Amino acid sequence: MSKIAVVNQKGGVGKTTTVVNLSTAFAQQGKRVLVVDGDSQANATSGFGINARKMQNLYHVLIGEADIDDVIVHIKDAGVDLVPSSPDLIGVDAEIKDFEHWELFLKNALKKVESRYDYIFIDAPPSLGTLTILILAAADSVLIPVQAEYYALEGVAQLLETITHVRRTINPSLNLKGFLITMFDKRTKLAEHVEEEIRRIFPNLVFDTVIPRSVRLAEAPSYGLPGVIYDPTSSGAKAYMELAKEMLSHEEEA
Amino acid sequence: MSKIAVVNQKGGVGKTTTVVNLSTAFAQQGKRVLVVDGDSQANATSGFGINARKMQNLYHVLIGEADIDDVIVHIKDAGVDLVPSSPDLIGVDAEIKDFEHWELFLKNALKKVESRYDYIFIDAPPSLGTLTILILAAADSVLIPVQAEYYALEGVAQLLETITHVRRTINPSLNLKGFLITMFDKRTKLAEHVEEEIRRIFPNLVFDTVIPRSVRLAEAPSYGLPGVIYDPTSSGAKAYMELAKEMLSHEEEA
Numbered sequence A, B: 001m002s003k004i005a006v007v008n009q010k011g012g013v014g015k016t017t018t019v020v021n022l023s024t025a026f027a028q029q030g031k032r033v034l035v036v037d038g039d040s041q042a043n044a045t046s047g048f049g050i051n052a053r054k055m056q057n058l059y060h061v062l063i064g065e066a067d068i069d070d071v072i073v074h075i076k077d078a079g080v081d082l083v084p085s086s087p088d089l090i091g092v093d094a095e096i097k098d099f100e101h102w103e104l105f106l107k108n109a110l111k112k113v114e115s116r117y118d119y120i121f122i123d124a125p126p127s128l129g130t131l132t133i134l135i136l137a138a139a140d141s142v143l144i145p146v147q148a149e150y151y152a153l154e155g156v157a158q159l160l161e162t163i164t165h166v167r168r169t170i171n172p173s174l175n176l177k178g179f180l181i182t183m184f185d186k187r188t189k190l191a192e193h194v195e196e197e198i199r200r201i202f203p204n205l206v207f208d209t210v211i212p213r214s215v216r217l218a219e220a221p222s223y224g225l226p227g228v229i230y231d232p233t234s235s236g237a238k239a240y241m242e243l244a245k246e247m248l249s250h251e252e253e254a
């Protein structure tokens, strides 16, 4: 059982697109998969075609008003289960910060269901605040999407510091799964430069698979479907399927 | 004197790119301009070629350790002044939340210098937390960049609710400057659909000028220059210059 947090405080780098498509690709490989939407924007929830505004969701689980089993939704097209989110989550900060060990609320909630899954993917918001700390405390490993653009490299040092801090204080088993290069536009020199830079700074920590910029991935959420279901022949969908195979072959080796 | 906050909790929609290029385009039109980098990622700061890690910055102003005059840096290429930021800002939440009227700390700091400027542009982080509240409390108006993509429309209702809340409680004069469509890729139908949708839902609130996807804008920060300086002939740079003219013609009419 492996719990993978997909985190990067830089906005718009493909965290949600990675969670929605990679989790579905793992399910297509026969794995039992749970997705947790840890962002108040609830983009992963709508990326699977769910509107959780009127349903109980992760917010109610974190404040103790609902059991995680009560909120899990099965997504038939993708073959995954989902803990949905909603804008309610914006208020979670104020609700839980005064409790002792609030950082472990998500980890403890997942304990009740994790034995039923092979993989749990957790989508994080674009910040290093309360929700991201809860997510890093609950996960075994972190996958960091990095857009092949200049600003994307800037925040990585800060993110690694936060991961180290969480590992040292609340989650000693947290490790780095790897960096995933996303939205790679082969027409531009900028993308090539950034990829070379990332592979130079973090040798052996960057996945071989690179996700290309592919408009079909951006269109899929408007149909409430992962790209790997909406258009499995697209370059973006194929790349996420490749990534799932690459990650699973690493696991078999380990 | 006009204080414009550039805000959207959706990540990667072009907030920083808009602040860096639009402020410079206003300066090129002869206006006296101050830029405030309100994001702990400090992308606007590095977008102007400044590394503020070892300098005093907005963080020190907000916690009362430095005067805003002491941290302002003049950016010669762009012809603007800058209040830089750094990762220190991540800690501002914990430092100021217990003070009464913490929401007005930025507004009060700007009072000391605003008479020297015609326009102040404030870059916000991808969240609706403390920094964004400080920024909305300090501004007269809000410019909302919206990427021409599906997820970008999802969060707008939440953002408008937050703006209305700030207007009702701490800043009655806050109004909406408009929506700016960014990263428009004319090769895709998705972008056209999203633009039609935004103009349909918010008639008269969307700028005529649309910012196209333009790799020169993404390359510029690696040279520490705004796109309008790095390559003024590029489609992205021209669009920001057009936008400045469009906004200034509105002001003259008003």
Ligand SMILES: Nc1ncnc2c1ncn2[C@@H]1O[C@H](COP(=O)(O)OP(=O)(O)OP(=O)(O)O)[C@@H](O)[C@H]1O
Pocket (backbone or CB within 6 Å): A010, A011, A012, A013, A014, A015, A016, A017, A018, A039, A043, A124, A125, A126, A182, A183, A184, A211, A212, A213, A214, A215, A217, A218, A219, A221, A236, B009, B010, B011, B012, B126, B149, B150, B151, B152
């Ligand atoms: N490989 C890709 N090719 C084309 N578009 C993509 C790709 N990956 C993501 N997108 C689009 O780019 C935008 C940003 O992606 P996404 O929302 O997944 O990023 P994020 O990191 O989750 O953003 P946030 O920081 O707001 O949570 C979305 O509109 C998405 O549809």
Ligand SMILES: Nc1ncnc2c1ncn2[C@@H]1O[C@H](COP(=O)(O)OP(=O)(O)OP(=O)(O)O)[C@@H](O)[C@H]1O
Pocket (backbone or CB within 6 Å): A009, A010, A011, A012, A126, A149, A150, A151, A152, B010, B011, B012, B013, B014, B015, B016, B017, B018, B039, B043, B124, B125, B126, B182, B183, B184, B211, B212, B213, B214, B215, B217, B218, B219, B221, B236
């Ligand atoms: N019109 C454009 N054409 C091409 N690339 C762009 C354009 N606008 C912005 N970019 C690039 O897209 C990425 C996201 O833009 P930017 O960082 O300005 O967004 P942001 O909303 O400030 O992100 P964050 O939510 O992290 O603060 C950056 O790498 C930037 O260089």
Ligand SMILES: [Mg+2]
Pocket (backbone or CB within 6 Å): A015, A016, A017, A039, A043, A123, A124, A125
């Ligand atoms: Mg996301």
Ligand SMILES: [Mg+2]
Pocket (backbone or CB within 6 Å): B015, B016, B017, B039, B043, B123, B124, B125
């Ligand atoms: Mg930004």
